[in-house]
Amino acid sequence: MKQGNLTVHTENIFPIIKKFLYSDHEIFLRELISNAVDATQKLKTYSSSEDFEGDLGDLTIKVSIDSKKNTLTISDRGIGMTEEEVDKYINQIAFSSAEEFVQKYADKKDAAAIIGHFGLGFYSAFMVADNVELQTKSYRKGSEAVHWSCVGTTTFEMEKGSRKKRGTEVILHINEDSKEFLETARIENMLKKYCSFMPVEIEFDGKKINNTEPLWLKKPAGLKDEDYIAFYKELYPYAEDPLFWIHLNVDYPFNLTGILYFPKATNYMEPQKNKIQLYSNQVFVTDEVKEIVPEFLTLLHGIIDSPDIPLNVSRSYLQADHNVKKISSYIVKKVSDKLADIFKENREDFEKKWDDIGFFIKYGMLTDEKFAEKAMDFSLVKNVDNKYFTFNEYSEKIKPLQTDKTDHQVWLYANDAQQQHGFIDAAKKKSYDILIFNNPIDNHFIQLIESKIEKLSVKRVDADTLDKLIDKDEKIGSVLNSEEETSLKETFESIAGKEKYSVKLESLSPEDAPVMITQSEWMRRMKEMSRMNGMGNMDSLPGGYDLILNTNHKLSKKIADAKGDEEAKKLSGYLFDLARLSQNLLSGQDLTDFVSKSIENLG
Numbered sequence: 001m002k003q004g005n006l007t008v009h010t011e012n013i014f015p016i017i018k019k020f021l022y023s024d025h026e027i028f029l030r031e032l033i034s035n036a037v038d039a040t041q042k043l044k045t046y047s048s049s050e051d052f053e054g055d056l057g058d059l060t061i062k063v064s065i066d067s068k069k070n071t072l073t074i075s076d077r078g079i080g081m082t083e084e085e086v087d088k089y090i091n092q093i094a095f096s097s098a099e100e101f102v103q104k105y106a107d108k109k110d111a112a113a114i115i116g117h118f119g120l121g122f123y124s125a126f127m128v129a130d131n132v133e134l135q136t137k138s139y140r141k142g143s144e145a146v147h148w149s150c151v152g153t154t155t156f157e158m159e160k161g162s163r164k165k166r167g168t169e170v171i172l173h174i175n176e177d178s179k180e181f182l183e184t185a186r187i188e189n190m191l192k193k194y195c196s197f198m199p200v201e202i203e204f205d206g207k208k209i210n211n212t213e214p215l216w217l218k219k220p221a222g223l224k225d226e227d228y229i230a231f232y233k234e235l236y237p238y239a240e241d242p243l244f245w246i247h248l249n250v251d252y253p254f255n256l257t258g259i260l261y262f263p264k265a266t267n268y269m270e271p272q273k274n275k276i277q278l279y280s281n282q283v284f285v286t287d288e289v290k291e292i293v294p295e296f297l298t299l300l301h302g303i304i305d306s307p308d309i310p311l312n313v314s315r316s317y318l319q320a321d322h323n324v325k326k327i328s329s330y331i332v333k334k335v336s337d338k339l340a341d342i343f344k345e346n347r348e349d350f351e352k353k354w355d356d357i358g359f360f361i362k363y364g365m366l367t368d369e370k371f372a373e374k375a376m377d378f379s380l381v382k383n384v385d386n387k388y389f390t391f392n393e394y395s396e397k398i399k400p401l402q403t404d405k406t407d408h409q410v411w412l413y414a415n416d417a418q419q420q421h422g423f424i425d426a427a428k429k430k431s432y433d434i435l436i437f438n439n440p441i442d443n444h445f446i447q448l449i450e451s452k453i454e455k456l457s458v459k460r461v462d463a464d465t466l467d468k469l470i471d472k473d474e475k476i477g478s479v480l481n482s483e484e485e486t487s488l489k490e491t492f493e494s495i496a497g498k499e500k501y502s503v504k505l506e507s508l509s510p511e512d513a514p515v516m517i518t519q520s521e522w523m524r525r526m527k528e529m530s531r532m533n534g535m536g537n538m539d540s541l542p543g544g545y546d547l548i549l550n551t552n553h554k555l556s557k558k559i560a561d562a563k564g565d566e567e568a569k570k571l572s573g574y575l576f577d578l579a580r581l582s583q584n585l586l587s588g589q590d591l592t593d594f595v596s597k598s599i600e601n602l603g
Contacts, residue, residue, distance in 0.1 A: 001157060001158070001159040003155065003156070003157050003158075010066070012090060017061055025127045025128060025178070026190055026193075026194070027127075028124040028125050028127050028128055029074075029181075029187070029190050029191070029194060029495075030190075030194035030195065030284065031121040031122070031124045031125075032074045032103070032121075032122070032124075032125060032170055032199065032284065033061060033063070033191075033194070033195055033202065034168075034198075034283050035121060036061045036074055036076035036078060036123065036168070036170075037061065037076075037198050037199060037200045037283070038078075038273075039076055039078025039079050039080070039167070039168060039373070040059050040061065040077065040078040040079075041078075041199065041200065042078065042079050042201045043056065043059070043078045043139060043166075044059075045054065045077045046079065046139065052139060052180055052419070053141060056358075057077065057420070058077065058129060059076075059077055059078075059200060059201070060077075060200075060201045060202070060203050061074065061076045061200055061201070061202045062075045062076075062202075062203045062204070063075075063076075063187065063191065063202065063203070063204040063209075064193075064204070064205075065182055065184060065187065067181045069173075070173060070174050070182060071171050071172060071173055071174065071259070071432050072124075072128075072129075072171075072172045072174055072181055072182065072187070073170065073171045073172070074169070074170045074172075075167065075169040075170075075171060075541070076167050076168055076169075076200075077165065077166060077167040078139075078166075078167055078168065079138065079139045079166070079167075080136045080137045080138040080139055080143070080163075080166045080167050080168050081134075081136045081138055081146065081168065082138045082140065082143050082144075082146070083144070083146045083158065084543075085138065086134065086136065086146050086148050086158060087158070090122065090134065090148060090156075091156060091158075091516065092544055109186065112304070118218060122170075125170065125172050125299060126152050127225060128154050128172065128174055128178035128181050129152075129172035129173050129174055129175060129178070129179075130151060130173060130175040131149065131150070131151045131172075131173035132135055132149065132150055132151070132152075132170065132171070132172055132173070133147065133148065133149045133169075133170070133171040133173075133284060134146070134147065134149070134168060134169070134170060134171075134416040135147055135161050135162060135163045135168070135169040135171070136148075136161065136163060136167070136168040136169070137161065137163040137164070137165065137166050137167065137168075138166065139166040144160060144161075144164075145160065145161030145162060145163040145164070146158060146159075146160070146161045147159050147160065147161035147162065158591055168250050179362075186203055187204065187338050188204060188205065188209075191209045191210075192209065193284060194284045195209060195210050195281070195283075195284070196210050196211065196284070197210060197211055197212075197214040197279065197282045197284075197303075198210050198212070198282050198283060199212050199214065199281070201280050201565070205436065211234070212302070213229060214231070214256050214282065215228065215231040215259060216247070216248070216258050216259045216303050216305060217257060217282075217305075217602045218479045220247040220249070223247075223346040225324065228242075228245050228247075228259065228261075229241055229242070230487075231259070232245075232261055232301070232306070233593055235277075235301070235302070235303070235547075236275075236301060239263060239301075240263070240264050242261040242262055242263055242264075242301070243262040243263070243264060243353050243357060244261075244262050244338075244342065244353075244358055245259055245260060245261045245302070246259070246334055246335060246338045247259050248260065248330075248331065248334060250305070250330060253326060254306065254308045254326055254330075255306055255307050256304065256305070256306045256308070256327055256330065257305045257306075257308075257310050258279075258302060258303045258304040258305050259302045259303055260276070260297075260298060260300045260301060260302040260304075260331070260334075260335070261301040261302045262356075262360070263275075263299075263301050264356050275287075275296075275298070275300070275301040275302075276289045276293065276298060276300060276301065276302055276303070276304060277289075277302075277303050277304070278304050278305075278306075278309065279303060279304065279306075280305070280306065280307055280309050281305070281307045281461055282305065285309065288294050289304065289378075291303065291324065292309070292327060292328060293328055293332075294328060294329055294332060294364075294367065294368045294371070295351070295367055296360065296363045296364035296366075296367045296371070297332070297335065297364070297370060299359075299360050299363065299370050300335075304327075304331075306327060308327075309324065310587075317378060325558060329370070332368060333363075333370075335371070336370075336371050336374035336375060337374075338417045339357075339361065339375070339378055340374065340378050343377075343378035343392055350380075351376070351380065351388045353392065354380050354382065354388060358380070358439070359439055359441070361375055361378075361379055362379070362439065362441055362442070362445045363441060365379065365448060366441065366443070366444055366445060366448055372448070372452075372595075373401065375391065376391060376452060379391065379527060380389070381394050381411075381435050382435065382436050383433055383434060383435050383436065384424055384434045384435070384436055386413060386418050391449070391452075391453060394411070394435075394454070395409060395456075397433065398410075398411065398432075401430075401432060402432060402433070402470055403470075404457075404470050404472060405471055405472055405473040406455075406471075407455060408456065408457050409453075409455060409456050409457070410456045410457050410459055410469060411435060411456065411457070411458045411459070412427055412432055412433070412435065412437040412459060412460075412461045412469065412470075413436065413437045413446075413458060413459070413460055413461065414434055414435075414436060414437075414438075414462075415435060415436070415437055415438045415442070415460065416438065417436060419583075419584055420460075420461055420462050422513070422515075422582050423461040423462040423582075425465055426512065426513070427461055428468060429511075430466060432466070432470070434461055446458045451588070460521060462516075462517075462518055462519070462583065463518055463519060463520060463521040464518050464520070464521075464548075465506050465508060465512075465548055466504075466515070467506070467508065467517070474506075476507045476509065476552065477507060478505070478507035478551040478552060479507075479551065479552050480551045480556070480557065480560055484546060484557070484560035484561065485505050485551060485560070487560045487563050488505065488551065488556055488559055488560040489503050489505060489549065490570055491559055491560075491572050492515075492547060492549060492572055492576065494569070495569065495572050495573050495576050496547050496576055500544065500545060501517070501546070501547040502545070502546050502547065503544050503546075503547045503549065504547065504548055504549070505549050505551050505552060506548050506549065506551065507550075507551050507552055507553075508548075508550040508552055508553075509548075509550075509552065510552045510553055510554065512550050512551035512552075512553070513550060513553070513579075514549070514550050514554075514555040514556050515547065515548070515549055515575040515576060515578070515579045516547075516548045516550075516579050516582070516583070517545050517547055517579045517580060517583045517585065518545065518546045518548055518549070519544055519545050519548070519583075520546070523544055545583075545585075547576070555571065555575065559571055559572055574601075575592070577594045581594065
């Protein structure tokens with residue numbers, strides 16, 4: 001038996017492993033199985049060499065639990081190790097400047113930045129085990145088996161082993177604090193998380209764990225839609241079928257494969273922290289990919305696999321690595337090209353999918369300038385009649401009628417077609433077209449459109465009277481004289497109150513409503529953005545709403561002539577309530593009183 005000390009520059013190595021890496025203690029299983037996969041892959045490479053004898057045979061990596069002995073074992077039939085190799089690769093923990101290492105990571109919790117980077121993959125076993133054994137036998141002719149053991153100190157024992165066949169067996173004697181890793185369900189879940197697509201078959205509890213030939217490694221030309229959908233179901237068993245997908249495959253200037261799926265979306269940006277998984281040579285790395293892909297792409301689902309991204313990486317590494325930046329740019333280009341192709345090849349199908357992908361495209365345009373440039377050609381707007389237009393198409397459509405006196409086009413929109421039906425109907429009577437913008441990010445998106453398209457104003461259809469929204473400098477005279485206008489205004493000011501409503505007289509068409517409530521586009525955007533950004537409710541701010549009185553309506557004339565008597569106030573109050581009702585501003589006791597008055601009037 002050989003005994004000795006591990007070649008290491010500090011005795012602090014095991015406390016570091018056990019303490020500072022503990023937050024990611026699951027990682028030990030990935031590390032040990034990755035070692036087993038590497039050993040097996042190397043055997044396949046060496047199988048044609050002169051010093052290899054026999055058949056490859058069954059190369060399955062086997063994981064097993066012995067609850068009586070409190071052991072977890074990972075066994076492979078790879079290249080194995082000689083005594084000299086164990087001495088070289090296990091007994092010498094190779095990293096330089098150990099004291100600096102300890103100082104640098106004393107307060108860190110980023111396990112991935114330590115493991116692997118300093119060659120500690122095997123020693124991650126000591127996060128969960130107080131004793132680790134190796135039984136190994138090299139594939140080389142004449143090799144003898146080796147048994148190695150260590151109890152988590154800087155001493156080890158090495159002697160002749162009992163293994164009869166080539167390969168390596170790592171036996172972890174699980175410590176008291178880590179008994180969860182002796183539970184079958186716990187290990188099975190970890191294997192599925194980290195090892196589902198490793199390139200060597202893995203067996204646990206009598207079952208095959210992984211798919212060694214995942215879809216993203218296959219050539220797209222030989223795949224059908226059913227293949228992509230089946231793989232999506234493998235990744236997300238309970239999800240609806242995806243809308244479409246992008247198969248990534250590039251080998252220069254970096255290596256990258258993968259499949260990104262467009263899921264059915266909603267109008268709301270939901271957290272998608274674990275929907276894109278990052279792999280390195282089929283080994284799971286992380287599902288936190290925001291350092292690798294732009295934020296808007298995290299709304300997608302799928303797999304990215306790149307050997308150019310090391311298995312163990314820190315977030316700071318990802319942010320600084322030039323390959324990661326190239327990969328990010330490439331994925332953005334592939335996504336925008338795919339959307340452009342679908343739009344050109346099947347416009348009808350693209351329009352059908354717009355309600356599901358519109359949020360994604362808008363969010364991408366708002367957060368990524370390069371994507372925004374490309375998306376200007378295939379981003380759509382939809383009107384209240386459910387017809388879709390590109391920006392250029394819509395501009396041409398509305399230019400003749402919806403251009404104001406300053407030569408600005410005015411795009412009118414509603415965010416609730418039912419609630420704003422009266423305003424929409426009035427606009428349609430003038431042959432104006434109305435868009436639908438009902439997405440929570442549309443306030444920001446509207447500003448983006450206005451910045452991208454020259455001489456464009458986008459206004460909600462209830463932001464003012466139509467003559468003010470699209471000001472063509474066409475004036476209509478009022479039938480009321482100044483005294484009547486003063487009487488009309490004072491009557492409504494006494495009912496509505498000056499604090500919340502600014503009463504304004506407008507000489508509109510006699511066919512327009514006698515009273516309406518509007519809110520300026522600027523004020524409304526401010527309030528909605530403040531709510532979206534968590535800045536509280538600004539609805540109580542003064543000056544929010546304008547109460548527009550149509551001086552050319554016959555009821556306005558009637559109220560003005562009455563000069564504030566009780567009948568005039570009663571009629572004015574009723575018209576004011578109707579205007580509030582149309583803007584969903586009538587509630588509580590006011591709504592109850594309105595219903596009561598309406599019933600009374602019917603009697």
